[in-house]
Amino acid sequence: MSKPTTQAVIGNPAYDPSEASHYKVIRRNNAMVNFDASKIHIAVTKAFLAVEGGSGAASARVRDLVSRLTEQVIEALKRRQPGGGTFHIEDIQDQVELALMRAGEHEVARAYVLYREERARERRQQAAAETPADVPVIRVSYPNGSQRALDMVRLRAVIDEACSGLGTAVSIDAILGNTVKNLYDGISEDELFQAPILASRVLIERDPAYAYASARLLLDRVRWEVLGEAATQAEMTARYPQYFRDYLQTGIQNELIDPRLGQYDLERITAALRPERDLDFQYLGMQILYDRYFLHVRERRIELPQAFWMRVAMGLAMNEVDRETHAIAFYEVLSSFDFVSSTPTLFNAGTLRPQLSSCFLTTVGDDLDDIYEAIKENAMLSKFSGGLGNDWTPVRALGSFIKGTNGKSQGVVPFLKVVNDTAVAVNQGGKRKGAVCAYLETWHMDIEEFLELRKNTGDDRRRTHDMNTANWIPDLFMERVENNAMWTLFSPNETPDLHDLTGSAFRERYEHYERMADAGGIELFKRIPAIHLWRKMLTMLFETGHPWITFKDPCNLRSPQQHVGVVHSSNLCTEITLNTNAKEIAVCNLGSVNLVSHLRAVADAGALREDSTPEELLAMMDGEKLHHTIRVAMRMLDNVIDMNYYAVAKARNSNLRHRPVGLGLMGFSDALLQMRIPYASAAALAFADISQEVISYHAIDASADLARERGSYQSFPGSLWSQGILPIDSIDLLAAGREHGVDVDRSQHLDWATLRSKVRGGMRNSNCLAIAPTATISNIVGVSQGIEPIYQNLYVKSNLSGEFTVVNSYLVHDLKRLELWDEVMVNDLKYFDGSVMPVDRIPASIKPLYANAFETDPEWLVEAAARRQKWLDQAQSLNLYFGQPSGKKIDEIYRLAWKRGLKTTYYLRSLGATAAEKSTVQTGTLNAVVSGQPKACAIDDPTCEACQ
Incomplete structure (x- = not known):
């Protein structure tokens, strides 16, 4: 067979010839050559000819099959290095071998493997006969044009230090071997720093401990970039104090850092730095910080992790009288991962433009000036990292x-x-996509067209493919759905007061307008069966992911601030429920407690605790530590309000008048795993209840103490707080406004009577509690997101920082204890897309603990959310997962959410088509399990990050 041209080989969607210059191949002698797709075609062709010979019939079959297999190999390589890069010749051959096996060409694959083994044996014999002078030398190229021989001693020392303390779970030789294999003569200094990171991260699927080794290798690269020279972790203990002083000076000179940070007592500040905490990050967290959070000057980072945490802490303490003491206290809870502020706070605290708030809620008026003023306000708020x-x-x-x-x-x-x-155009300073959610009440005449905004068909001028949407549903509508009654749509210019009415007042006025319509007193209206509109809502939600289902009356009848206004919508992630009007843009300032770090030591083996009592669960929590963390966190959140940069005056006025904050939590699923409690269990419901009760109690108590120190918020008189009505009590207000009340557990375990009396004396914050998605900050500290169940036990997460293998470390620990963790188990988990259920070797006794989100009945998620909701003065970002969705099941779950008194829900996530790269461990490839992605939303959708 004649040698095909490159164009003939790669004239397919898998490869664009213009990309050839982006890819290089490292040969076995460490030489670098251009990537040539035709050589893959030739190798595959030879493998077939070696088995089948060159008969005409065989050649015709081979030609078509070889072309397809070549495409598959190229596509697999591109997925590993989407932006260009290098491949070792062995990696390419691994992919060829894998493609042959996947195609069912086992005889050809066997011949190819035997051929590779024979050639490897010949190379070993040749190497043994060579003199030392014949061994290739690897030289490193530096930016100044010079070259020096690779320092293998230092390379091994860096890898050795990265693996220190991680035990036998990680292998220094495995990382070093993979690293050396991908080096070539003339490699750049930057590529040399990157090589061990790439070598280590492909091993994460073998053991989660490699995630820490990979993070430390990345940290070595970060130190090299920040300091301008290499430095070991051991050296940083002495270097950090002086580095931090230099860092502040550099940041101030380049107008990145507020000069007031340089006026702190830096002796006290630098003495408080904890360099050893740089080692606590996993790879995903460190990479996200490096890509998106660390300050940089002309693309060169100037922040190391502990400088980052201290900059945030100092930025939040600038107005404190004893600012050093409070800055150090703030730093301690941040750097220990006990509490993490939201992303805008981490981005901007201590800078010259400290936009620290997470969420902004607006009401758009029925006037052209009002509409375009609102759009301008969206742009200004989005510019500085706000979700809308x-x-x-x-x-x-x-x-x-x-x-x-x-x-x-x-x-x-x-x-x-x-x-x-506008959201697309104003992309939050290039750090992440702009994000906005539009809310519309269910009685609005445009509701049916509003439901279709995210469809991919129809007039594109009436579609919004990048914006989120949500239904704002009054209880009356849900009652008519339940009763299979009719529903009337109106235009708000004819029924303007419906917008500001809730509960029984809304019911009375709405029914009055219906009578007016029947009598001819209203021109524009439409009457439809409520159940038809409800079904269309759920159909669009399933098909497009939007609009989300949120409930107007629970948000208002339980609002502490109903005396001064109305909650007209939630925010981008559906956890904020604050008043808005023409003069006030509601603002919320968020942060989350890491639930995992506030558990007492729990035995990590033995039977599942599915019947644990609330008292036993309460004893598992470190109440004293939680009390301290929350007091510090609430002070930090309150300081955000005063330190914040407000791009819009309406937001400033509202925030200073009401001072709302939203303390949430993350790591709920990890906490259950640590306590050995399945998500689908009565014990998990009890833990959702008792953990939220404790967090809420301490948050409200801390706000009351801040009021004694700093004064109550301006609109406190007349609030539910001032009447001694706490969130647990406000359920009665919601129940009184409904036909059938609210069906939710009302049990409680703390001394709320004493706190009620204290709260009547004053509150610093109109709202204290909201559970955000924590999509990014959870990744930074290495815990599960918010209140989410396990996504999968082994998968690849894709976000703006790249692709990252994620392995459930609790499962790995269990399987190691049972002597079941091996390469076969890794491949089984990859084959079954991270699910333990089909793996026969895993004992049935532990499978319920590791059921993933799509294997957990969504009813459990709603019931757990209902237990939390009773303690919250705002809401929670609640995704609902459907492994096998049906219209009947979706209908039942969303009706249940309403009946249990939930204020809001977030995405409906259902399993899509599987697209998994089921590779073997030996190939060394970054496993690309991309199965189970939710319909209409990736699991780490950047819009989810606008809050956290």
Whole structure:
């Protein structure tokens, strides 16, 4: 067979010839050559000819099959290095071998393997006969053009230090061997630092401990970039204090850091730094910090991890009287991962533009000036890393009369298209995508078209592919769904007061407008069966991921601030429920307690604790540590309000008047695993209840103490707090406004009577509690997101920082204890997309503990959320997972959420088609399990990160 041209080989979607220069191949003698796809084609062809010969029929079959296999190999290589890079010749051959096996060509694959083994034997014999002078030398190229021989002693020392303390789970030789294999003569200094990181991270699927080794190798590269020279972790103990002083000076000179940070007592500050905590990160967390959080000057990072945490702490303590003491206290809870502030706070604290708040909620008026002012406000708030929730209900519907032009309105949808494009254009300073969610009440005439905004079909001018949407549903609608009654749609210009009415007042006025419509007193209305609209809501939610289901009356009837306004929407992630109006943009400031770090020592083996009592669960929590962490955290969150940069005056006025904060939690699933409690169990419900009760108690208590020190928030008089009505008590207010009350457990275990009396004396914050998704900050500290169940036990996470193998360390520990953790088990988990259920070797006794989100009935998620909701003055970001969704099941779950008194829900996530690269461990490839991605939303959708 004649040698094919490169164009003939790669004329397919898997490979673009223009990309050839982006890829290089490292040969076995460490020489670097250009990637040539035709050589893969030739190798595969030879493998077939060696087995089948060159008959005409065989050649015709071979040609088609070889082309397809070549495409597969190229595509697999590209997935590993999407932006270009280097491949070792052995890695390419591994992919060829894998492609042959996947195609079922086992005889050809066997011949190919035997051929490779024979050639490897010949090379070993040749190497044994060579003199030392014949051994190739690897030289490193430096930016100044010089070259020096590779320092193998230092390379091994760096890898040795990265593995220190990780035990026998990690192998220095395995990382070193993989590293050396990917070195070549003339390698750049930057590539040399990157090589051991790449060598280690492909081993994470073997053992989660490699995630720590990989992070430490990345840390070595970060120190080299920040300090301008290599430095070991041992050296940093002495170097950190002086480095931190230099770092502050550099940041101030380059107008990145507020000069006031340089006025602290730096002796005290630098003495408090804990360099050893640099070793606590896993690879994903360290990479995210490096890519998106560390300050940089002209693309060169100037922050190391402990400088990052201290900069945030100092930025939040600048207005304190004893600022050093409080900065150190803030630093301690941050750097120990006990509490983490939200992403905007981490981005901007201590800088010259400290936009620290997470969420902004606005109401858009029914006037062209108001509409475009709201769009401008969206742009300004998004520019500085804020997530947005817009209430569009006041804007008149399609076909309604416009007196000023004697014409008819085009409705809400055309303006939402502008909002969508604004979010795309203003991308939060390039750090992450702009993100906004539009809310519309269920009685609005445009609701049916609003439901279709995220569809991929229809008039694209009336579609918003990048914007989130949510339904704002009054209880009356849900009651009519339950009763299979009719529902009437109105235009808000004819029924303007419905927007501000809730509960029984809304019911009375709505029914009044229905009578007016029947009598001819209202021109624009439409009557449809409520169940038809409900089904369309759920259908669109399943098909497009939007609009989300949120409930107006629970948000308002339980709001501590109902005396001064109305909650018209939630935020981007559905956990914030604050008042908005024409003069106030609601603002919330977020942070999350790491639940895992506040558990007492729990035995890590033995039977599952599915019947643990609330008292036993309470004893498992470190109440004293939790009390301390929450007091420090609430002080930090309150300081955000005063330190914050406000891009819009309406936001400043609102935040200073009401001072809301949202203390949440993360690591709930990890805490269950540590206590050996399955998510789908009565004990998990009890833990959701008791853990939230303790967090809420201490948060409210801390705000009351801050009020004694600093004064109550301005609008405190008349609030539910001032009447001694706490979140647990406000359930009665919601129950009184419903036909059938609220079906939720009301048990409690702490001394709320004493706290009630204390709260009547004053509160520093109008709202204290909200559970955000924590998508990014959980990754930084290495725990499960918010209140989420396990996603999968082994998978590859994709986000703005790249692709990262994630392995459930608790499962690995259990399987090691049972002597079941081996290469076969890794491959089984990869084959079954991270699920333990089909793996026969795993004992049935532990499988319930490791059931993933799609294997857990969503009813358990709703019930756990209901237990938390009773303690929250705001809401929680609750995703619902459906492994085998059906219209009936989805309907039941969302009705249950309403009946249990939940305020909001977030994404509906269901399993999509599987696209898993089921490779063997020996190939050394980064396993690309990309199965089970939710419909309409990736598991780490950047829009979820606007809050955290």
